[in-house]
């Protein structure tokens with residue numbers, strides 16, 4: 011994904027950039043590209059409102075603003091995700107509460123979430139990890155029962171599908187997307203927040219543009235930053251969006267071939283290697299779970315065979331990140347005085363020993379799949 015051959019950037023994106031540059035208007039406040047991108051993504055997702063912004067993290071910050079926690083309120087989320095999911099919670103003076111995950115796919119375990127809902131809980135942020143659909147229908151029911159906002163972080167899950175056939179993002183009050191370099195489609199950096207709720211959309215749009223309602227003059231209604239997407243980003247993103255169905259379709263085809271190729275392995279039949287479940291998966295990465303703790307050894311074996319594989323995804327799950335217990339703003343730890351995230355044993359096991367990811371790509375061929383399958387089949391097991 012760091013090379014042109016691993017991306018889908020080409021003549022269409024070049025033409026889009028030239029169109030914007032020749033127009034002389036690079037700002038989305040007065041240009042047409044970001045507004046068009048919002049319309050197109052909104053239509054694709056069947057979402058009433060889409061707000062383009064400068065990154066996936068910015069989109070998540072908008073989603074936390076939409077949930078409107080009071081300082082010190084709690085937002086329940088997963089410890090296995092990009093820090094962009096969690097940083098906005100801290101930025102809004104809220105407290106991230108980490109729920110444990112399903113050991114089969116690393117996605118939030120709704121039962122673990124339910125146990126953590128308390129009087130200060132305001133929102134649940136679910137992540138569709140690696141493109142595998144999280145159990146958001148159950149999380150939405152839980153959110154509705156307790157009057158919480160459900161946010162779906164779909165940064166790794168462009169066109170992932172829920173069991174009811176809708177795209178991941180449809181179950182939440184707000185869904186967020188990322189256009190960062192490594193995602194299914196990219197404009198370098200960029201993001202979108204989706205919602206059907208007019209009031210949440212208004213809050214998010216104001217926060218992305220300094221609290222400034224441009225239709226109303228030059229007054230500032232609320233706290234806001236500058237999270238605007240530029241026309242250059244938006245024009246590239248629009249060209250990428252056209253390619254998205256092909257990108258996801260291709261990843262699904264080759265990932266399906268790998269699942270088929272691995273299904274018959276003795277180690278898979280014996281449950282020593284657990285395969286990902288294809289339904290709805292968008293295959294940002296191809297994960298394997300080794301319940302016996304062999305993920306680092308298999309990752310080393312695959313790397314030696316030239317397969318881009320890594321164990322753990324993170325150095326440590328976010329509930330174990332070094333930042334807890336350190337000052338958050340200046341010398342202050344508010345609102346995290348004496349705060350230590352609770353253990354999340356399943357997440358910790360996944361990251362330290364049972365989870366492995368193989369980089370995936372829309373340009374993989376059946377030869378790549380065969381090479382990966384052969385490398386996995388050749389793993390001798392722990393000495």
Ligand SMILES: *Cc1c(COP(=O)(O)O)cnc(C)c1O
Nearest residue numbers: 065066067092094095165188190
């Ligand atoms: C990439 C990513 C983000 C952050 O997106 P940026 O565009 O890099 O800010 C947040 N959450 C998840 C799950 C991601 O993969």
